[in-house]
Amino acid sequence: MSLEIKNLIRPHLLGLQPYSSARSEYSGDGILLDANENALGSVCGGSYNRYPDPLQKDLKAKIIHWLNPDLAIDNVFCGNGSDEIIDLLIKAFCRPGEDEIMIFPPVFGMYEKCAQINDVGIHAINLTDDFQLDIPAIKDQINERTKIIFICSPNNPSGNLIHTEEIKIILDSFNGLLVIDEAYIGFSNARSWVDRFQKYPNLVVLRTFSKAWGMAALRLGIGIGAPEVINVLNTIKMPYNINSNTIELVSKALSKPEVLKEMVDKIKAERAILEQQISWMEITKKVYPSEGNYLLVKFQNSLELYGFLKKKGLIVRDRNGQPHCNGCLRITVGSPEENKLLLEALKEYEALFINSKPA
Ligand SMILES: Cc1ncc(COP(=O)(O)O)c(C=O)c1O
Missing domain, CATH: 3.90.1150.10 (Aspartate Aminotransferase, domain 1)
Known part of the structure; x- marks a missing residue:
């Protein structure tokens, strides 16, 4: 584990093992009498009686094929919408009552809401009046409590991309996590930050299937980042956070670019x-x-x-x-x-x- 990420994770999570679910202990074929499932089937029809893969390995392989073949499975996290990933990042990296996130309003409201729920401080620095980062103020106000900076690009609600060069300035000088939420990148011709993730171990990119893919009801968001970041998210997530229907239908959609x-x-x-x-x-x-x-x-x-x-x-x-x-x-x-x-x-x-x- 790289020193910086290790130092950012909340200390009580460092040695924690994820919950050992039945499907994480055994995922092969056989007569499955280990998970207290209903062996007769599902009342709703279909084969929903079995728990899904807790780490969604097949789905992640397809996502990698679509997004960037240089990614490895341990660079990818699947969340119940990107909303869940925002919450888990704050849970994993910010100590309640001590740490804070930095956000740049006007912006998507869930960063602030998740911080409030987790009793984490919110340091808001307004975007400039052309909806870009106020770099001098940001540099001045980052402090030892700032653990995560959230940037939304294209920004919701203003719709513009945040300048690459200015994001680089923050990436080069900030020792916490920088999260770039690309929920709307599918409607833009801009290059995704996913392509640059290897250069910056503290960069996390969020994508979602709710917007361009038109699958908001299925709730699938993805987080791309360093294995150390993805690992702690896998440790603290609920065991079966992505349901079988979502895995099946998103897999199908990925074959229809x-x-x-x-x-x-x-x-x-x-x-x-x-x-x-x-x-x-x-x-x-x-x-x-x-x-x-x-x-x-x-x-x-x-x-x-x-x-x-x-x-x-x-x-x-x-x-x-x-x-x-x-x-x-x-x-x-x-x-x-x-x-x-x-x-x-x-x-x-x-x-x-x-x-x-x-x-
Ligand atoms: C910028 C931004 N990020 C994330 C989300 C939430 O996406 P998801 O449906 O994947 O939770 C939204 C939803 O409107 C959004 O506007």
Whole structure:
């Protein structure tokens, strides 16, 4: 184990062995009378009576084949959504009541929520007003309690990529874990940080099957990192955190990259249409360019517009109140039919808005 990672893990976890489940003790064929399963089958049909592989080895091999063949199985962790991985990272590396994570709002809310649940401090440094890292403030404020820095790129809700060179500055100077959450990278042409993980032992990259792959209900997130990091996550996770259905269906999806590409291309094309059409409207102050499957838009009267859309059954996300997001709604790119309805409703609101202006 490299000295730095060993020194970062919470000390009481260092010698801990993972729970020894039946399927981790024996995973071959045979008459399985070791796990108190129901040998007759499943009431729901199908063969769900057997516990799944606790380490999802076959699935991880397929993920590696898709993501980067230079990865080894012990570089990959499968979580019940990336949400679970965020929680486990904080659990493994941050001492409650002592350590803290660093986040850069406006950003995805689960880093903060998981820290709160684990009684871990939150050091928030707002992104700059062009949604990039405030490097001088970050360098100044990293301290011995800072154990994990979370960067979201493309950033949710602003949609932009965080500059590579600035992430490198942090990676080169920070002794804790740097987590880059690439939940939306599938909608971007940018190079993934997965390709650079070997150079930085303290880098963890999060990916998810919830967005571009369209499999949010199945709950599969993946964490890529050094074996020492992955090992401690495997030690503290629940024994069977990924269910058989998910393993089976994600494995199937991984053999269909052409379907992924087709869906992503469609969503990108729809994103471009929405971006263009909304940016022309009089109610629009700014559409932020996005590399995700959503657009952050600053509107005139955003709260009134939010209510107007909601009454029509069009639900978007109000991001007022988040740093640099006053007047902003985050709009997920929908299907072509949904986007058409959204644009019609926006045009209707625009007409009301224009008519209500003093002549
Ligand atoms: C940036 C970001 N990371 C992670 C997640 C959670 O992903 P998962 O469904 O894999 O838990 C989301 C969900 O919206 C997100 O926006």
